[in-house]
Amino acid sequence: MSLKTNSFYQQPLFHFAVLGAFIFLFHSWFGDQQNANPERIIVTVPQVERMAGLWYKTWGRPPSDLELHGLVRDYIKEEIYYREAIKLGLDINDTVIRRRLRQKMEFMISPDLLSTPNDNDLSKFLNENTDEFIIKPSYSFKQVYFKSDQRGLALETQLLLNQADQNSNLLEIGSPISLPKSLDSATQRQIMRLFGQQFYDSLSTLTVDKWSEPIESGFGFHLINISMKTDTHIPPLSEIRQAVMNSWSATQRITAEENAFEKYLDQYDIQINSNSK
Secondary structure, X not given: OHHHHHHHHOOHHHHHHHHHHHHHHHHHHHHHHOOOOOOOOOOXXXXXXXXXXXXXXXXXXXXXXXXXXXXXXXXXXXXXXXXXXXXXXXXXXXXXXXXXXXXXXXXXXXXXXXXXXXXXXXXXXXXXXXXXXXXXXXXXXXXXXXXXXXXXXXXXXXXXHHHOOOOOHXXXXXXXXXXXXXXXXXXXXXXXXXXXXXXXXXXXXXXXXXXXXOEEOOOOEEEEEEXXXXXOEOOOOOOOHHHHHHHXXXXXXXXXHHHHHHHHHHXXXXXXXXXXX
């Protein structure tokens, strides 16, 4: 029995409990005097528990006596340096500190992002912001490329292709280029990445199952045969619920920050001096 008892008293958790009790008593006796004495630093029980908890999450075990004392000492060192830095005015006109404090203020005034909007909220938001979620047409097509100085040859080939069999080897007439000769169900983003904005915008003017006149891109000219295209549409909420929720949350945050800023702004007299005459 004595061996077990001695073993218990040697455990770090027992020492931590004793240390915590000591800090608690110390705080009870002298805590009221802390504000009266700016040179006094009191390490509270919750602070020590938080240090030990972070250590446990990191290492998967409680800190030893030596490790716990090291954590407390490091906290005291940080507190002393912080106070001395404030005395020296090192926080004044420090861009990094100003930005960090601004971030903390913005976080404090942000709405509770843990609250989840219901489907009615999201449907209303989707209807009010359709441009953000609209899906532009996608296309399946073949293309034959010609260099910038070959527009005449491209026109001749267009006439031949519209008269020839679909399996005609006329598709090989074009100039070589490192672009795909066909794409299936290609999205706006995919097409623009390969061929550019001008090329994608031109596709909406073309007739399905017919070889187009030369369409210009940043590379030269292209004959296009579209086999399939989809219409511009807005997906149902069920398909893009997470994207709508993310945008809704971001909008709520921005609105809350702007409202809070306007309230603070009303409390200040703003003067902007200008050197202009």
